[in-house]
Amino acid sequence: xxxSTSPETPPPVDKVxxxxxxxxxxxxxxxxxxxxxxxxxxxxxxxxxxxxxTIVLALTSVGFGPIPGWWMWTGYETGNPMSNPGGxxxxxxxxxAWGDHPFGQDEIGRDIFARVMHGVQTSLMxxxxxxxxxxxxxxxxxxxxxxxxxxxxxALMRFTDLVITVPTIVIGxxxxxxxxxxxxxxxxISLGLxxxxxxxxxxxxxxxxxxxxxxxxxxxxxxxxxxxIIFKHILPNAVGTIIVSTTLLMSSAILLETALSYLGFGIxxxxxxxxxxxxxxxxxxxxxxxxxxxxxxxxxIIALSVNFIGDGLRDAFDPRQKRIPxxxxxxxxxxxxxxxxxxxxxxxxxxxxxxxxxxxGFGL
Numbered sequence: 001x002x003x004s005t006s007p008e009t010p011p012p013v014d015k016v017x018x019x020x021x022x023x024x025x026x027x028x029x030x031x032x033x034x035x036x037x038x039x040x041x042x043x044x045x046x047x048x049x050x051x052x053x054t055i056v057l058a059l060t061s062v063g064f065g066p067i068p069g070w071w072m073w074t075g076y077e078t079g080n081p082m083s084n085p086g087g088x089x090x091x092x093x094x095x096x097a098w099g100d101h102p103f104g105q106d107e108i109g110r111d112i113f114a115r116v117m118h119g120v121q122t123s124l125m126x127x128x129x130x131x132x133x134x135x136x137x138x139x140x141x142x143x144x145x146x147x148x149x150x151x152x153x154x155a156l157m158r159f160t161d162l163v164i165t166v167p168t169i170v171i172g173x174x175x176x177x178x179x180x181x182x183x184x185x186x187x188x189i190s191l192g193l194x195x196x197x198x199x200x201x202x203x204x205x206x207x208x209x210x211x212x213x214x215x216x217x218x219x220x221x222x223x224x225x226x227x228x229i230i231f232k233h234i235l236p237n238a239v240g241t242i243i244v245s246t247t248l249l250m251s252s253a254i255l256l257e258t259a260l261s262y263l264g265f266g267i268x269x270x271x272x273x274x275x276x277x278x279x280x281x282x283x284x285x286x287x288x289x290x291x292x293x294x295x296x297x298x299x300x301i302i303a304l305s306v307n308f309i310g311d312g313l314r315d316a317f318d319p320r321q322k323r324i325p326x327x328x329x330x331x332x333x334x335x336x337x338x339x340x341x342x343x344x345x346x347x348x349x350x351x352x353x354x355x356x357x358x359x360x361g362f363g364l
Contacts, residue, residue: 034240034316034317038313038315041315043308043311044308044309044311045312046308047305047306047308047309047312048309048312050301050305051306051309054120054124054298054301054302055124057117058117058121058124061113061114061117062074062114062118062121064121069117071113071114071117072100073101073111073113073114074114075111075112075113075114075117075118075272076110076270077109077110077111078108078109079108079109080105080110083099083101083105084101084104086287086288087104087105087107087109087288088104088288089101089102089112089290090102090104101113103116103290103294104291106284106288106291107284112290112291112294113294115272116277116294116295116298118272119272119274119276119277119295120274120298120302122271122273122274123254123257123258123273123274123298123299124254124302125184125185125188126184126188126191126254126257126267126273127250127251127254127257127302127306128250129185129188129189129192130195130249130253131247131253133188133189133192133196134192134193134195134196134246134249134253135199135242135246135249137192137196137200138196138197138200139199139200139203139242141196141203141204142199142201142202142203142205142207143203143230143235143238144230145157145204145207146203146205146207146211147207147211147226147229147234149208153204156200157201157204160197160200163197164197168194168195169256169259169260171194172265173260173265175187175190175265184267184271187266187267191256191257195253195256198245198249199242199249202241203238206234206237206238207230207234210234211234215233216229216234219233239317240313240316240317241317243313243317244313244314244317247306247309247313248307248310250306251306251310254302254303255299255303257273258273258274258299259275261273261274261276261279262276263279264279274295274296274298274299275295275299277291277295278292281295
């Protein structure tokens with residue numbers, strides 16, 4: 001028995017939401033859709049702005065490499081006279097004042113602002129190096145295991161399971177102890193060699209699903225090599241998972257470096273890192289807490305900013321994430337749809353203008 005819907009019956013809310021979302025993406029490529037979704041994510045934009053401002057402040061204040069900065073201290077000078085009793089910060093909100101040592105001084109007169117900026121540079125460098133190294137290894141291992149399956153998959157996944165079973169903090173402590181006076185980049189590369197396991201399993205799962213798609217079968221029939229299929233056809237379709245996972249990996253990497261430096265297994269003097277500063281000044285927490293505050297604040301700022309960016313990228317690449325329209329727009333769309341139903345004309349535009357990548361890729 002068929003039931004007829006009265007023209008006056010309002011359309012379902014889900015139908016209207018889908019129609020509004022379809023209107024927003026008509027005529028856009030997948031890359032444009034991803035960018036639009038990302039820039040609509042307020043948390044991601046705030047995280048991107050805060051992280052960018054932190055990087056600019058750290059690089060310009062104390063300089064980078066041979067390039068000098070605008071700040072008067074380098075953070076290594078000792079014996080400077082105390083601007084405030086006990087080396088208290090000269091920074092003041094009411095009345096507004098910056099002073100010569102806004103973050104204060106330690107017990108031998110070194111400027112804490114300069115040291116924190118050096119620590120931010122080191123921690124950011126470690127974070128990016130770990131992200132690059134772990135990302136490359138994780139993608140290679142996961143793609144080979146997921147595409148070829150069989151013996152290669154078994155061997156690679158068993159090795160991955162072996163690395164996973166050992167706690168990361170323990171491996172990192174051993175690497176830090178063995179590295180000794182090795183520079184921060186080498187330390188970061190060493191950590192990147194053990195932090196790829198989660199990404200490799202995620203990439204393997206994506207490849208196991210994508211290798212069965214029609215466009216992969218068409219590439220095989222056309223005579224494409226396995227290397228071309230992996231890098232030209234499958235990998236672009238897994239880029240969303242890779243980018244999001246790598247971003248979140250970088251957030252956890254800076255916390256791992258902080259923990260190892262705090263335990264004494266991370267960055268060693270004369271290089272400066274935020275975790276190392278917390279370890280050095282932990283005894284002064286009750287008497288001079290500003291020595292402990294500023295490194296901790298910047299660790300939280302960097303970690304939260306990267307997490308917010310990762311959330312924005314996840315929502316942008318996930319087609320199941322929907323942006324809920326405003327009540328005014330919903331009411332207008334429902335009224336329009338009801339009017340169309342009464343006149344019998346075609347409703348909101350369909351997918352005729354939507355451009356898709358033939359292989360289903362993101363077309364970034």
